[in-house]
Amino acid sequence: MNILASYNWIKEYLDTDLSAEVFAAKTTAIGNSVEMIENVADRFENMVVGDVVKLEVHPNADKLKIALTDIGGKKVRVVCGGENLEEGQKVVVGLPGAKVRWHGEGDLIELKESEIRGEKSHGMICAASEIGFEKLPQEETDIWDISALTDAKAGTPIAKALGLDDILFDIEATTNRPDCKSIVGQAREGVAVTGAKFEAEPPRPAFGKGNGGFTVDVKDKALCPRYTAVVIDGVTVGPSPWWLQKRLLLSGHRPINNIVDVTNYVLHEFGQPLHTFDADKLAGEKIVVRKAKKGEKMVALDGEEYELTPDMLVVADSKKPVAVAGVMGGLPTGTTEETTKVVIECAAFDSVSVRRTSRALNLYSDSQLLFEKGLSTEALDAAMARAIELIIEVAGGVVVSDLIDERAGKYKTLSFPFDPEVVNQLIGIEIETKEQTTILESLGFEMKGKEVVVPYWRDNDIEASVDLTEEIARVYGYENLPSILPEGALANMSENVSLVWQRRVKDLLAGAGLVEVYSYAFISVQQLERYSLPTKDAVKLRNPLSKDHEYMRPSLVPSMLTVIEENQARDGAGDLFEFAPVYHAKKGDIPDQPYGLLLASYGQDGAAGFVRAKGMLERLFDQVGINNWDLARDADETLWHAGRSASVIVDGKSVGVIGQVRNSVAKAFGLDVSVVLVDLDIESLIPQFTQNKSYTEIPQFQEVKRDLAFVVPERTEFAAVREAALAVSELETTLDLFDVYRGKGVDDDKKSLAIHMTFRSDERTLGAAEVDEELSKIRGVLVKKFGAIMRS
Amino acid sequence: MKNDLEELKNDFLKLVKEVGDRAQLEELKNEFLGRKGKMKGLMKDMASLANEERKVIGAFANEIKESIESVFGEHEERFAAEEESTRAEREWVDISEPGRFEGAGHLHPVSQAIGEITDIFARVGFTAVRAPEIDWDYYAFESLNLPKDHPARDDWETFFVDAPEGKKGKIVLTPHTSNSQVRTMETQEPPIRMINIGRCYRRQIDITHVPMFHQFEGLMIDKGVSVTHLKGVLDYFAKTYFGPDRRTRLRPHHFRFTEPSFEVDISCGACGGEEHENCRVCKAGWLELGGAGMVHPNVIKAGGLDPDVYSGFAFGWGVERTLMMRSGIKIGDIRTLYKNDLRFVKQF
Known part of the structure; x- marks a missing residue:
């Protein structure tokens, strides 16, 4: 899972002046792979603030205007179709050389001095979507009016005017570290790699008293180990200020309204999902966290209606579910322009329950992604405090409740025994104990005698002492470890003979002019039927990807015939082989999975094909030391041409069939060419294979x-x-x-x-x-x- | 008699000058020196001579014969030289014509890669083993420190066989080759150095994923095995398989069955890892090879060994991916590998 992280934002928590490149390299080296570094200002090169001085009609186009625009020191004429264009506006002017995306779609195009319907245009006045802000709510036909966002003078570079001088990192956080899918998480890791200080004065919001009129009742504490909420009254819902919208836009979120934006901001900053309800829309002034009832439905924020099942955890009011816990809130109880009182939810939900519910509903969100990786119950306080602080800043209002806090039990910190010598043994070099503990402390661990206390944000991923070794090793740096080929006694193991012979046989057959094919091990019921293979003996999948892949093949023949059918029009004749396992169901055990070998010669007259196939078989047996073999005319006539088929007998036992595929079978597979196959149970033969050769003296007398x-x-x-x-x-x-x-x-x-x-x-x-x-x-x-x- | 021989020689010398080609020369030789030739005729007459004289004449006759033969040889060489000088003209071959080799066979590229990988690890003492590709949940997940509710054990990631649960759980199509780890530890006393190359299955099919693919799994278990050894073996493989100028790096990562865990990256072959700004192949100069790590103590325990005594490393990488990363074969749609269009296989 990746996070788009602004370096400026990280620096609000981390006191560092490392260059972006160095920071990225160090961050990558400890396990947060920076996959991309972007200098945001580059996007806005050759874009400046323009003051629209005067508008004229375009002589040749009704919908276009000519805007006389001050771009700092000079006024230029720009042709523009924006419906909201007005004199006195501040706008984004893309000058020749700027790169824009027409109507927010397609590739970036470099602007040139151009002529539009006979009028020269010095660049263009841009819409937000054309300069990378597709997610900003804007009318499609409008240009981006930035009058309210900046006081910058005409001609000021846009990046400067709008505070877009920033570096963006695209960082991959590993699945065990949802805490790293946040700005604060990256800053905490940054402490370990940069040696800089983590700077965070946690906000201390002014809570009200009591429950603000709302009761919270958690029915299933296993699936919801902690639920916190506060009530804020007197908020004014509207667009967020630019600084907040900007952060969200750069982070890949869509600004919606100030309340929702704050929850997304905190989600990105702390890695803790939050949800807000319109308090006036919650029936019975009650929040109940419970399993859904059979038949309950809810329209989620994505506008779709979802049918819930009793294994799903929901947040409900006194009547109905108002959120699928940890996955998505309900549309009817969400915040809108009319909302004045909100309930903020900040909770911990069971990761497995969230994952299974999300998959079952096929409903995904940023919250669900984080919850299903496992979050700490102790991460709620900081996120809640930050959310309250921001809501009051951007939407006004007063906190009218205390922190409503329902939890399953008292939090117990995790701690594990720590032995620096064990750490050194596994890593393979000597790292001083002092250095080891310094590393752990820089990551937020606490030394307590011979134990190490785990910080709450690592609750879900530190499970044993050996995990501490990894922490030390990754920060110490794998690039600082030597590469040593292991010495010591060689393993007393013998190579698997089937593997050895598989390779020899494949080489031999390719050398003899056969082409190897690799087919999927899956097979459809139709394929089985065409070749009269009973489905009851075949290994059936419970969750196949499609009907074509429902079974595991008990024979290599059907896929080979399909391969020939698919190639016959282009490659009219040839010799092919496949060496692969076949599968036979076995009662009370895993299936038998012996190797099969199938040789095929197709495209010539069946009699000639038989001779060719027999030649291949003779060559094979000669090379693997099988001498005592024979053919017997007793192959199954329902599958094989009765006159051109035989069992292959080795030591009196049938080990396969050679023969032309019966016409009815060939027809079922759509074959236009005749096919002769050698189908061998090679696994049963391999024990007899040998590389020992016998030698007879070269005769003395002439023949x-x-x-x-x-x-x-x-x-x-x-x-x-x-x-x-x-x-x-x-x-x-x-x-x-x-x-x-x-x-x-x-x-x-x-x-x-x-x-x-x-x-x-x-x-x-x-x-x-x-x-x-x-x-x-x-x-x-x-x-x-x-x-x-x-x-x- | 002597005169007859002289005359014979002179006749020959006169006639040989008139000879125009090799066939005529051959004919002339036959006429003089052949089984029914003039020389033979004279020799027959020698039988009637007295012993002493026959000896003298015989020696003379030999001289004559040798000188005829020598002149003949000279002429033969002359003709041979003439013939050589025009051979290229007469016996010209069109070297641009395609060669003919009927019945060229082809190994599938995956087989070729498996062979090479097996060989490389064999040289550092890793023995090829085989593990079931349809196996108990226990070997595929449970014993590998993956808890019951781990996403990999969900229906939408892993294929399950429609069969009743047994003592070792459900039956699954192994989503990785790691089921060989505990299986090997159960039957093999340490030291263990094994490599298992096999088929794996995951519920994904699109242009970059196939539901059936191949992995190679390495496992080393012994006393005192450390990260430095893992680095040593992986470096050895990378340099041998990809080339001595390639570098590897370990990037911390997360897997349930190893601790510490890494992602192994190799420097990009296309841009050399340096000029990566515009490289379409790599991420910042590096390519992901696959996962690796130190075997988790719980896995060693599941294998019946004491994690306080033994340690080890394991790695599991995709064969298809490794193959494509070296050769620079760009297969736009990975499903092509198992479509069996003969125009594909015949390129290898």
């Missing part, structure tokens, strides 16, 4: 090569042919298929196989006659067993 071609019936499996041929050979014989031919010259139900054979003996060089004899034996068995007809 003899022979080729053979023959025609066999279509349904003859090559594996059977090879097995039969090798069975009759008494030599060291190999047999490789190099061509399968169908077509002209071969009957329709037949195919021609062409094979390379080698013959060799370990004892001698083979003679031609011996080889021929061997070959004829093989021919014989092929003819006999398969009805082979020899070609050539």
